[in-house]
Amino acid sequence: xxxxxxxxxxxxxxxxxxxxxxxxxxxxxxxxxxxxxxxxxxxxxxxxxxxxxxxxxxxxxxxxxxxxxxxxxxxxxxxxxxxxxxxxxxxxxxxxxxxxxxxxxxxxxxxxxxxxxxxxxxxxxxxxxxxxxxxxxxxxxxxxxxxxxxxxxxxxxxxxxxxxxxxxxxxxxxxxxxxxxxxxxxxxxxxxxxxxxxxxxxxxxxxxxxxxxxxxxxxxxxxxxxxxxxxxxxxxxxxxxxxxxxxxxxxxxxxxxxxxxxxxxxxxxxxxxxxxxxxxx
Ligand code: AMP
Numbered sequence: 001x002x003x004x005x006x007x008x009x010x011x012x013x014x015x016x017x018x019x020x021x022x023x024x025x026x027x028x029x030x031x032x033x034x035x036x037x038x039x040x041x042x043x044x045x046x047x048x049x050x051x052x053x054x055x056x057x058x059x060x061x062x063x064x065x066x067x068x069x070x071x072x073x074x075x076x077x078x079x080x081x082x083x084x085x086x087x088x089x090x091x092x093x094x095x096x097x098x099x100x101x102x103x104x105x106x107x108x109x110x111x112x113x114x115x116x117x118x119x120x121x122x123x124x125x126x127x128x129x130x131x132x133x134x135x136x137x138x139x140x141x142x143x144x145x146x147x148x149x150x151x152x153x154x155x156x157x158x159x160x161x162x163x164x165x166x167x168x169x170x171x172x173x174x175x176x177x178x179x180x181x182x183x184x185x186x187x188x189x190x191x192x193x194x195x196x197x198x199x200x201x202x203x204x205x206x207x208x209x210x211x212x213x214x215x216x217x218x219x220x221x222x223x224x225x226x227x228x229x230x231x232x233x234x235x236x237x238x239x240x241x242x243x244x245x246x247x248x249x250x251x252x253x254x255x256x257x258x259x260x261x262x263x264x265x266x267x268x269x270x271x272x273x274x275x276x277x278x279x280x281x
Contacts, residue, residue, distance in 0.1 A: 001083050003090045007097045007140045010052075010089070014141055017050055025049030026143035028134060030057045032072040032188035033081050036178035040147040041085045043175055052141055053082060054091035060103050061129025067274070072191050091141070098136050106132045111161055117250055118265060119154050119276070122240040127158045134159055135166060146170050151177040151185050153263065153278045154250060177277070179205065185277045192273045200235045201270045207231065208279040211244065211264040215281045220244050220255050223264075231268050240267035240274070247280060 004010035014024060025044030029037050037053075044051040055078055062068035075092070082090055099106070109131040114120060120127055138146070146163075148156045156174050163170050178186050183205030184198055193201060207227045214223060227242045244253050247263040265278040 001079070001087050001090055003079070003092055005092055005094070005097070007091075007093060010091050011140050011142075013089075014050075014052065018142070022050040023048075023145070024141065024143040025051045025145040025147060026137070026141050027051070027053040027147045028137050029053060029055055030071065030188065031055040031078050032074050032191065033078045034178070034186040034188065034190075036149055036151065036186040038081060038085050039178050040149060040175050041082065041087050043173065044145065044147050045086050047145070049145060050089070051087050052089040052091065052143065053087050054093070054137055054141075056091075056093055056098060056133065056137075058098070058129060058133040059095070060099075060106060060132050061126050063123045063125050064274075066272070070192065072188055091137075098133060107135070109135075109162065109165060111158060114154065114158055114161060114250065118241060118243060118245075119267070122267060127155070130155055130158060131162045134162055138163075138166065138168065138170060142168075143170055146172045148172065148174060149177060150174050151187070151277065153265065157250065183209075185275075187275065189273050189275065193270055197235075197270050197273075201275055203231065203234050203236075204266050204268065204275060204277045208264050208266065208277060212279055212281050215244075215258070215262065215264075220253055220258070227264075227266070231266070236268040236270060237272075238269040240269075242266050244281070 027040045041051060041053055057071050059068060111127055115127050160172055182199060182202035184202040190198060207230055211223050224242050228239055231239050243265045245251060245263055246253055246259045247261040253262050262281040263278055264281055267276045
């Protein structure tokens, strides 16, 4: 695996590979890699793309400075995991490579209603930060294919919107959520939970499954109330939302007209660790 730390060197290298016919698959990450990230790398490799991943903990997408400070960093292990997976290229920039003009005057993206709901509502500014870093990474790597995880479903929708705004021919692929045996969605933040907390946190998955099973027979209000109560009674310190939404717009589903493609989404705190998960219904 070739490791690049400078944006220009990486751009030049990838441009020359493209001229020789390589198709580029790109997987942006914030590191502390787990099998969820590696599954994205493997999906790109299975298509025989020149597979590029990046590790950059983007400060502008953290609305909570405590979360930023506590974000796990495991670079040596990450490099090893990517090498074992067979990743071809890793971009490991420092902040000046991503924000050459600093982070105080960054671009604003018109994301529409997506930015006002769910993660957008509870993490103000988060998706602007996501777009700032992803736009820059896409400009540097100019991939043909972009791989992202369904765990961050709303982020996938936002990045799709970004690709539309950038007007670039990048195909986005959404990979299924990789889970622990307990059902808990793998997340870098899980390393901040004790084993006992991780077991408790898998309740989110059990409740999403229950919503899926009962979606056609139970009212949306009842499903939400029951799920919220279960989370509150089973060790979750705070629940930001339990939403049953139209999977194409993320707008809440009215009982009278349950859409064909709906999704249940949850954001809740185990201790001070904020966890999100979702399931298509
Ligand atoms: P992050 O490092 O958290 O920014 O995640 C980088 C990419 O990996 C994003 O596209 C995430 O959606 C994806 N990802 C994170 N966790 C998982 C998971 N458990 N399964 C599949 N993809 C994931």
